[in-house]
Amino acid sequence: MLAAGPAWAAPAAEGKPTADLSLKEAAKGTEVTVTGRGWPAGTVVMLLLCGQNMIGGTNSCANDAGQAASVGADGGFRKALAVVAPPKPCPCVVNVTSVNGDQSTLALPLKITDHPVAELPTESGQARLAVLTGVQLKGDDGVLTWFGAPPSRKFTVTVGNLGSAPVKDPVFQIGTAHGVFAPLWEEQQWKGTIAAGQKARIELPVALSAGAHGDYTVSLKYGDKVLAAQPWGVGRPYGVLLFWGLLCVVIPAAVFRTGMAVVDRIRPRTDAGAAGGGRHRGVAARLPEAAAAAAAVTARLPRIPAIRRPEPAEPPQTTTAVLPWFTPDSAPGTAPAPPSAPSEDHPTTKGHP
Template identity: 55%
Template sequence: MTGQAGPAPLHGGVRRRAAVLLGVLLPALLMLFATGADAAGTRATDPKPSVTLSKQQAGKGGDITVKGSGWRPNTLLMMLICGRSTPDRGVIGGTNSCANAEGRAVTTGTAGAFRKKMPVAEPPVPCPCVVHVATVTGEQATADAVFVVAGHPVAALPEETGGGRLAVLATTRLEGDSSVLTWFGAPPARQLVFTVGNLGSAPVEDPVFRIGTAHGVFAPQWEERQWRGTIESGRKAQIKLPVELSAGAHGDYQISLKYGGKVLAEQPWGVGRPWGVTLFWILLCVVVPAAVFRIGMAIVDKVRPRSARTPARSGRRRRPRPTGTAAGLPKLRRPPRPAGSPAAAPTTTTAALPWFTPDSAPSENRPTTKGHS
């Protein structure tokens, strides 16, 4: 009996530890599952970006109030009035169909909503028109609201050619060189050259590409570029689109090409540093302090007082220089006066002539070289 009853306390201790561990982990697991379910439900019920207008129709010169909701918080948006567009087909022709000069930028709040007033302008193409709102940076999101520009012409939309499908057939490249102005901070510019082929059954007319520029870890910023021309089914064409960076840009950039929501190609671009700007600032830091120092020294030289011991220029008198025979004679100097001796009357000392010396002077007691008389 003693041998059978011994292991009982051990099993009881294991059960107690397991119960305590389960009691600690169970709330954490339940919370984790609840958080995951809430996140999944939130993602499933996330509202799509939407736009509403205060007026559905207005003439040029008026204004409307644009309201939006369902956008990402603290996101920069651009609002444009575009022609040849519908909410179903989007903006046909890209931003070339929009009144870009009268567009307005707005930033969403923490709740992803915004409210902004914008002027009514006529787009460069006929209506139907929409108010087109799109994100400027980050993940692309757009929303359109039908709008009528009073007095603006209306034309039928072009027929859809859904059979066209473009693909890049050759390696993309960047063509062009930097100018001297780029060395001093001008925007670097190149041309993105690539060859596309129409793999669909219908021709593609005036395709609109999107070019994105990304620097480092930042998301690319997309711009629309329209190519004028028609690519027939089964044909190919070489396309050149301009690419331009901001002023003073330098470092490693990534150029992306997108068409129809699909990225067709990516091309790296290494941009050198604009050393001319650095040289300009170095020269500025050297020349300006030197000029200020010289101006300050000139001012100090003008305003400092003249010393009392310095005689005025107008009171100076020059001694006349000796002329003639006196100019060849040595100057007369007074002998030094011993220290402590009383002042004596000035005496005149005659200097010996240069052709006489004390030994060669004639003497009365010196015999002559002649014989006795």
């Protein structure tokens, strides 16, 4: 019998269970010891010796020689497994699967002496992925998102292969829907292989358009089946509103200051004003310039003829009607004309002095 010792161990990962074999190669009829660490306390672990890397499920395993081990309070177990000829040729593995708990699975390679070795058959059967647990969106919004940058998250989910064939580099579809609208799908490929009966934790990036806000729904689809959906509430980018508000205040102020500077530069200046302080002259120095400018403008204006006011009309003269049987001098209401002095042309009447 070969010397005992931990010959091969499953790759350890932080927070994940591990297992190792006491032998790397064993003959039929001997035993190997399987030691596990980091398993959930109180769970039961099933040990099976399988051929063809367990392609096709437990049909390639020596189910009659399988063993069950109980995990202790420290998360470890130790169990001897008989080395028998599996129904399929090697490459062979010892499959370690948690029956209850998180259902973790590990495959530990083992070479069996005098057992035939053949090439792995072409993978056949159907792959069927299903969501197990852990659907969530990871990530937070940064400062740039507050100013309209595209929000982004990581869609994380644990999927299991319930079919009889492994899934290699599966292509998923990530859909984003805003409110009641239909989702927009985008294909994303996950690098890795999910063997039959195993599960894997996948993370796929998802991003929205710039300035997006409101209630969104992120969906995961494999083939024609939607596996999971997760709501996503995106806040309004108030930084954009603040930016436009400041822009509406700064630009008019800058234009006003620029216009005032141009007007101040191109307006005419006098020697007295320039000697008196240039741009920052007093009010007294600016008055002559303003008067001269007003006179120049007035001189260029067209002459408007003066408007003559109508003269007041003379009151109408009233005349007294003269009756036909009165002479003008003896008409009623008229005073007799005073006697006039005799003129040279009209001598006095004879007989009168």
